Amino acid sequence: xxxxxxxxxxxxxxxxxxxxxxxxxxxxxxxxxxxxxxxxxxxxxxxxxxxxxxxxxxxxxxxxxxxxxxxxxxxxxxxxxxxxxxxxxxxxxxxxxxxxxxxxxxxxxxxxxxxxxxxxxxxxxxxxxxxxxxxxxxxxxxx
Amino acid sequence: xxxxxxxxxxxxxxxxxxxxxxxxxxxxxxxxxxxxxxxxxxxxxxxxxxxxxxxxxxxxxxxxxxxxxxxxxxxxxxxxxxxxxxxxxxxxxxxxxxxxxxxxxxxxxxxxxxxxxxxxxxxxxxxxxxxxxxxxxxxxxxxxxxx
Numbered sequence: 001x002x003x004x005x006x007x008x009x010x011x012x013x014x015x016x017x018x019x020x021x022x023x024x025x026x027x028x029x030x031x032x033x034x035x036x037x038x039x040x041x042x043x044x045x046x047x048x049x050x051x052x053x054x055x056x057x058x059x060x061x062x063x064x065x066x067x068x069x070x071x072x073x074x075x076x077x078x079x080x081x082x083x084x085x086x087x088x089x090x091x092x093x094x095x096x097x098x099x100x101x102x103x104x105x106x107x108x109x110x111x112x113x114x115x116x117x118x119x120x121x122x123x124x125x126x127x128x129x130x131x132x133x134x135x136x137x138x139x140x141x142x143x
Numbered sequence: 144x145x146x147x148x149x150x151x152x153x154x155x156x157x158x159x160x161x162x163x164x165x166x167x168x169x170x171x172x173x174x175x176x177x178x179x180x181x182x183x184x185x186x187x188x189x190x191x192x193x194x195x196x197x198x199x200x201x202x203x204x205x206x207x208x209x210x211x212x213x214x215x216x217x218x219x220x221x222x223x224x225x226x227x228x229x230x231x232x233x234x235x236x237x238x239x240x241x242x243x244x245x246x247x248x249x250x251x252x253x254x255x256x257x258x259x260x261x262x263x264x265x266x267x268x269x270x271x272x273x274x275x276x277x278x279x280x281x282x283x284x285x286x287x288x289x290x
Contacts, residue, residue: 028268031268032268032271034268035268035269035271035272036268036271036272036275052268105252108256109255109256109259109266109271110259112256112257112259112260113259113260113262113263113264113266114263115260116260116261116263117260119256119260120195121173121174121177121178121195121198121199122177122195124174124177124178124253124256125177125178128178
């Protein structure tokens with residue numbers, strides 16, 4: 001499943017809208033991940049507070065969305081844009097790839113909450129595809 | 144037997160009280176058909192599903208979305224026994240409709256996203272968690288009679 005020109009356009013347009021709130025949105029998406037899928041806490045045992053409302057979790061979520069923003073800027077070659085992160089996930093973090101799908105879901109929920117009616121089915125589709133691509137790139141060096 | 148906390152019951156019923164069953168049903172089903180277009184295989188009698196705008200305006204999609212959400216209301220009224228409540232529906236989906244149970248998950252996801260679109264920040268992580276649990280329970284109940 002590849003991104004069409006239209007998908008890329010929709011992703012870029014959405015990003016422009018949400019960029020000013022990217023840190024908040026990223027923080028909320030990760031907080032929702034912890035709240036809804038508590039097994040994901042296992043990756044954050046090194047945080048003193050790894051509850052859904054933890055400031056460390058929120059800060060980390062902001063980082064994650066920042067990286068996704070980089071992928072948006074380099075959407076024509078996500079593999080190149082996220083190459084270092086791909087290695088980090090493969091050799092250091094080794095987050096089970098199933099969790100990329102879970103975070104994609106909570107990010108979609110957060111985008112939907114922020115954008116309301118503007119998060120149309122087409123925008124939703126473009127982001128679902130884009131986040132699936134990001135997940136593929138992040139796990140491409142796992143084995 | 145599924146164990147529900149008071150907070151979860153409250154989260155579900157308070158959200159349910161505020162939703163327009165036809166509208167949310169329509170949104171959730173339309174999203175499934177747009178975002179996961181292979182699901183259109185189950186709706187060959189629905190007419191024009193060729194583009195998102197066609198799906199959004201399709202009266203059969205709207206009507207069916209409402210049917211689905213009304214059925215969800217039955218589960219919500221019978222939270223302590225969703226499996227029994229859905230036994231016939233499960234059989235219908237398996238024997239007559241031949242729906243891959245994976246689709247129950249997809250609709251569960253788009254319903255959550257539709258609720259987030261309607262309620263915004265009021266759809267808190269804890270409320271989302273309660274609804275995700277409900278979607279998992281509904282999915283399990285609908286899949287139960289498959290063999």
